[in-house]
Amino acid sequence: MVGTVKIGVIGGSGLYNFSSAKVIDEIDIDTPFGKPSDKITIVDVEGKKVAFLPRHGRGHVYPPTHIPMKANIWALKYLGVKKLIGVSAVGSLREELKPMDFVIPSQLIDFTRWRELTFFGVGLVGHVSMADPFCNELSSEIKRIIDENLKDITVHTGKTYITIEGPQFSSRAESHMFRQWGADIIGMTAAGEAKLAREAEICYSLISMVTDYDCWYEGHEDVTVEMVLSYMNKNIGNILRMLPVIIKNIDEDRKCSCEEAAKFAIMTSKDKIPQDVKKKLAIFYEKYWS
Numbered sequence: 280m281v282g283t284v285k286i287g288v289i290g291g292s293g294l295y296n297f298s299s300a301k302v303i304d305e306i307d308i309d310t311p312f313g314k315p316s317d318k319i320t321i322v323d324v325e326g327k328k329v330a331f332l333p334r335h336g337r338g339h340v341y342p343p344t345h346i347p348m349k350a351n352i353w354a355l356k357y358l359g360v361k362k363l364i365g366v367s368a369v370g371s372l373r374e375e376l377k378p379m380d381f382v383i384p385s386q387l388i389d390f391t392r393w394r395e396l397t398f399f400g401v402g403l404v405g406h407v408s409m410a411d412p413f414c415n416e417l418s419s420e421i422k423r424i425i426d427e428n429l430k431d432i433t434v435h436t437g438k439t440y441i442t443i444e445g446p447q448f449s450s451r452a453e454s455h456m457f458r459q460w461g462a463d464i465i466g467m468t469a470a471g472e473a474k475l476a477r478e479a480e481i482c483y484s485l486i487s488m489v490t491d492y493d494c495w496y497e498g499h500e501d502v503t504v505e506m507v508l509s510y511m512n513k514n515i516g517n518i519l520r521m522l523p524v525i526i527k528n529i530d531e532d533r534k535c536s537c538e539e540a541a542k543f544a545i546m547t548s549k550d551k552i553p554q555d556v557k558k559k560l561a562i563f564y565e566k567y568w569s
């Protein structure tokens with residue numbers, strides 16, 4: 280199984296199992312960064328193997344700040360994932376992005392504060408580009424597949440996702456400020472996954488589902504957990520209908536520049552990289568220092 284599962288799906292709030300797919304295996308992986316959020320389920324979708332991992336763990340045990348994102352991305356890379364699709368619930372900061380709509384964002388603002396969102400560090404210094412934080416190719420492929428096959432589903436693209444630390448929702452002043460900054464949707468997880476997937480040279484795209492209008496929109500109820508979950512539950516059928524169609528139609532072997540995202544990122548001389556760092560990160564960068 281290791282090295283052969285090319286497609287990964289990370290499920291967010293409300294999506295803890297890929298219940299429309301046939302389970303082939305469940306893998307408990309130890310990584311140099313600890314255990315992932317949960318066991319990774321390998322499912323068969325239209326004859327393709329897919330690694331499914333619930334971001335918050337089954338039963339929703341990890342808050343956004345404490346999701347073991349480095350372990351999650353390392354484990355998915357270890358299994359062979361090249362194309363990674365995140366699914367998440369988001370708040371809308373724009374009137375036209377309505378609850379039940381889907382948004383595939385193309386830009387990110389990282390407003391998190393307490394997370395270590397890099398595989399680089401002392402001993403191995405590296406800087407990857409986040410100019411286009413999501414894989415544009417994968418995102419357009421997903422958009423095209425949905426438009427062609429699932430005409431009743433509304434998907435917006437070209438939007439900006441702001442990631443806040445949480446776990447609290449924003450204040451009204453923050454919500455207005457994020458709108459002024461140009462953010463269109465708000466959530467607590469995308470920045471970490473996008474940054475780490477880029478460093479791991481995995482194509483990453485996010486399908487986010489609007490569940491509320493945060494708290495900026497007068498005349499609309501302020502966001503609550505109850506609201507998020509009720510919209511997630513209403514829309515889970517659409518997500519489970521969408522995923523198999525996307526997986527069936529995406530080309531997981533398509534070459535992409537994401538695969539070489541770290542080619543010119545590493546600053547540290549080969550002879551200065553400590554052995555333990557090399558060992559931890561060999562699955563990503565061995566090709567660059569061997």
Ligand SMILES: [Zn+2]
Pocket residue numbers: 414415416417481482483535536537538
């Ligand atoms: Zn890509």
